[in-house]
Amino acid sequence: MEQQQVDSRRWYALGVILLPTLLISLNTYMIQVALPSMQYSLNASFSEAQLIVTGFSLGLAVALIISGKLGDIYGRK
Secondary structure: OOOOOOOOOHHHHHHHHHHHHHHHHHHHHHHHHHHHHHHHHHOOOHHHHHHHHHHHHHHHHHHHHHHHHHHHHHOOO
């Protein structure tokens, strides 16, 4: 029976795969922390502040989807 070769870089690959999840969580957290200050400086109501967070999250999600599709099209051949 043949033994499979285990790539020593597999843990680096896992880190690269999980990094976007961490960054999305950190970005959302930073927006939530900065939201009261932004709301005060923009004289925004609570619903307008919610719109800011929703727009940021939606823009980030769209950018990730487009980046993933471009990576599929133009990525490693």
